[in-house]
Amino acid sequence: MAESSFDSEFDQDDENSDDKSTISYKERRREAHTQAEQKRRDAIKKGYDQLQELVPMCQQQDSLSGYKLSKATVLQRSIDYIQYLIQQKKKHEDDIASLKKEVMALQIMKTNYEQIVQAHQSQPNHATSQLTDEIKFCVFQTIMDNLFQSFNTNISVANFGELSACVFSWLEEYCKPQTLRESVLSILRQLNSQLK
Numbered sequence: 001m002a003e004s005s006f007d008s009e010f011d012q013d014d015e016n017s018d019d020k021s022t023i024s025y026k027e028r029r030r031e032a033h034t035q036a037e038q039k040r041r042d043a044i045k046k047g048y049d050q051l052q053e054l055v056p057m058c059q060q061q062d063s064l065s066g067y068k069l070s071k072a073t074v075l076q077r078s079i080d081y082i083q084y085l086i087q088q089k090k091k092h093e094d095d096i097a098s099l100k101k102e103v104m105a106l107q108i109m110k111t112n113y114e115q116i117v118q119a120h121q122s123q124p125n126h127a128t129s130q131l132t133d134e135i136k137f138c139v140f141q142t143i144m145d146n147l148f149q150s151f152n153t154n155i156s157v158a159n160f161g162e163l164s165a166c167v168f169s170w171l172e173e174y175c176k177p178q179t180l181r182e183s184v185l186s187i188l189r190q191l192n193s194q195l196k
Contacts, residue, residue, distance in 0.1 A: 048074055055081045105168055112177040135191065142187045143180070150174045 048071055052058040057077040058069060069077070154170050156162040173179070 051075075051078050057081055102168060105172055109171070109176070116177040116181060135195075138191065139184070139187055143183060146183060147174060 051074050052069065055074075055078045057080065058074050151170060151174070154174075155166045
């Protein structure tokens with residue numbers, strides 16, 4: 001009987017140690033889960049705090065209550081701000097594309113003017129006599145009148161946007177070196193026939 005009481009005590013001790021290890025294992029799991037959950041919450045809170053610092057529309061507190069903005073408000077304002085940035089990026093890309101077109105048009109005009117200058121410099125002077133200032137002014141006035149008439153009929157000046165959109169195409173069409181050269185030659189022929 002002494003053996004059986006010893007065996008039962010040993011079995012009870014063994015069961016108690018199993019219960020303790022089971023309880024401690026469950027407690028450790030619960031504690032690990034609690035710590036992981038706390039880390040997750042801290043990471044989310046840190047993310048919201050960083051959003052509030054980065055997004056200008058989230059930096060002011062709720063003016064009525066004086067409390068911090070709610071998480072839903074922070075998210076909505078962040079979404080609004082991202083959409084605003086996307087629109088700004090698109091606008092800047094459009095502006096860059098427009099400016100690239102203008103640069104290309106100006107480079108073409110520059111090349112054309114350089115060709116006219118070279119052609120003019122390579123031609124011998126046909127007229128050795130000096131023109132009067134009155135004749136020079138008459139040529140200039142006629143050129144400007146023709147350009148103004150074409151500008152006035154082809155360019156809309158209702159607002160700055162329309163003016164900006166039209167002016168470069170007008171310059172390319174009416175102020176090309178070849179066009180101006182033909183216009184000046186025509187004016188000079190008319191003057192020459194009037195002077196004879």
